[in-house]
Amino acid sequence: MNARTSTRLRLENITVKFPGVTAVDNVSLEVNPGEFFSLLGPSGCGKTTLLRTIAGFYRQDSGHIYFNDECIDRIPPHKRGTGMVFQNYAIFPHLTVWDNVGYGLRARKVSREEAARRIQAALELVDLVGLEKRKPKQLSGGQQQRVAVARAVVIEPHILLMDEPLANLDAKLRIRLRTELRKLQQQLGLTTIYVTHDQEEALSLSDRIAVMFRGRIAQLGTPEEIYQDPATREVFEFVGEGNYLDGEVTEIDGDSVVVTLSTGDGVRAELGGRSGAGRPLSKGTQVVVSFRPHEVEVVPQGAHGDPPGENTLRGTVQHLDYLGAIVRYHVDIGKGMTLLAEHYTAQGVPARQGDQLTVRIPPARVKLFDTDGMRIRGRGS
Numbered sequence: 001m002n003a004r005t006s007t008r009l010r011l012e013n014i015t016v017k018f019p020g021v022t023a024v025d026n027v028s029l030e031v032n033p034g035e036f037f038s039l040l041g042p043s044g045c046g047k048t049t050l051l052r053t054i055a056g057f058y059r060q061d062s063g064h065i066y067f068n069d070e071c072i073d074r075i076p077p078h079k080r081g082t083g084m085v086f087q088n089y090a091i092f093p094h095l096t097v098w099d100n101v102g103y104g105l106r107a108r109k110v111s112r113e114e115a116a117r118r119i120q121a122a123l124e125l126v127d128l129v130g131l132e133k134r135k136p137k138q139l140s141g142g143q144q145q146r147v148a149v150a151r152a153v154v155i156e157p158h159i160l161l162m163d164e165p166l167a168n169l170d171a172k173l174r175i176r177l178r179t180e181l182r183k184l185q186q187q188l189g190l191t192t193i194y195v196t197h198d199q200e201e202a203l204s205l206s207d208r209i210a211v212m213f214r215g216r217i218a219q220l221g222t223p224e225e226i227y228q229d230p231a232t233r234e235v236f237e238f239v240g241e242g243n244y245l246d247g248e249v250t251e252i253d254g255d256s257v258v259v260t261l262s263t264g265d266g267v268r269a270e271l272g273g274r275s276g277a278g279r280p281l282s283k284g285t286q287v288v289v290s291f292r293p294h295e296v297e298v299v300p301q302g303a304h305g306d307p308p309g310e311n312t313l314r315g316t317v318q319h320l321d322y323l324g325a326i327v328r329y330h331v332d333i334g335k336g337m338t339l340l341a342e343h344y345t346a347q348g349v350p351a352r353q354g355d356q357l358t359v360r361i362p363p364a365r366v367k368l369f370d371t372d373g374m375r376i377r378g379r380g381s
């Protein structure tokens with residue numbers, strides 16, 4: 001089974017309104033042929049609305065949608081050639097697996113022989129051969145979702161649209177199916193838009209991700225760009241655990257900036273790399289110092305009186321989460337500030353509740369946000 005020539009999707013200034021809410025607010029983006037593209041964001045940010053607009057179930061209030069160079073604004077849903085997979089499977093309970101998968105082919109008046117060949121190929125693709133005669137209630141959740149995927153790809157869609165397809169499955173199955181989905185998508189070379197609120201799913205599956213809040217795209221990039229180089233604090237917070245410590249800029253030397261926290265500790269940030277869009281940084285600017293809990297290094301306890309070293313913070317372990325592979329410390333560093341620090345248990349568990357803990361923050365890992373949550377970047381060098 002081959003996808004027809006892979007399709008490029010272009011959204012141009014798409015806005016979709018419901019009474020009292022702008023669900024999608026002037027979104028423009030382009031998805032490359034064969035790309036696995038995710039819409040990631042919290043519940044209510046407009047992901048489903050955007051997906052259903054691409055499928056044609058909703059008509060945008062303004063803007064245009066293009067498949068390759070063809071504007072499809074006026075093409076009805078069943079003629080757009082999109083395959084859709086939903087969270088709740090939406091397969092027909094009274095039809096067998098075979099008939100469920102073949103449903104879209106009958107509607108498209110594909111000949112019996114051709115339909116049989118394609119259904120067979122789709123069932124092989126999702127590993128359901130042998131279960132053709134079963135009804136949905138005789139299948140597990142994972143198998144039902146495979147039926148839904150087979151039904152979507154059997155029509156050889158231009159674009160595959162998936163709306164939280166794994167959300168109803170248990171954690172282990174979710175991870176297995178997500179690997180299978182990615183393999184299948186690559187095998188078919190099928191342009192895919194995948195909606196999820198699960199950052200791990202988006203990071204692990206996607207070629208690129210658009211992170212959405214309140215109907216808008218906050219950032220669009222590869223999983224690494226989104227995770228390592230967030231445009232805003234909101235993006236940084238949404239895709240992983242983080243530390244957010246308030247402070248004031250007290251030293252600027254090119255892209256090397258020192259922020260003094262209210263505890264009196266100085267934290268150096270190396271803002272090298274990509275230069276930013278002109279947010280002026282001057283001494284006295286209030287900023288938020290951010291880094292991920294796994295980016296810090298736990299400093300071994302030395303003899304008394306050892307100097308703490310550069311970019312270290314020290315405090316009392318209030319609480320620790322033992323998570324098996326890692327231990328996550330909640331460290332009280334004073335002035336009401338708590339620091340999260342993670343450590344691989346393979347290297348031991350260096351402190352317990354009530355113990356003192358010192359961590360070092362690599363200056364290159366530190367991100368600064370202004371008080372509006374916008375990223376402060378270096379000038380580039």
Ligand SMILES: Nc1ncnc2c1ncn2[C@@H]1O[C@H](COP(=O)(O)OP(=O)(O)O)[C@@H](O)[C@H]1O
Pocket residue numbers: 018019021022023041042043044045046047048049050
């Ligand atoms: N059919 C609808 N009628 C009215 N409001 C809707 C409808 N669908 C979604 N909304 C509203 O639009 C916003 C975006 O919803 P949705 O696209 O479902 O978000 P997501 O899929 O990201 O959770 C929300 O405020 C939601 O309440």
Ligand SMILES: [Mg+2]
Pocket residue numbers: 044047048049
């Ligand atoms: Mg949704």
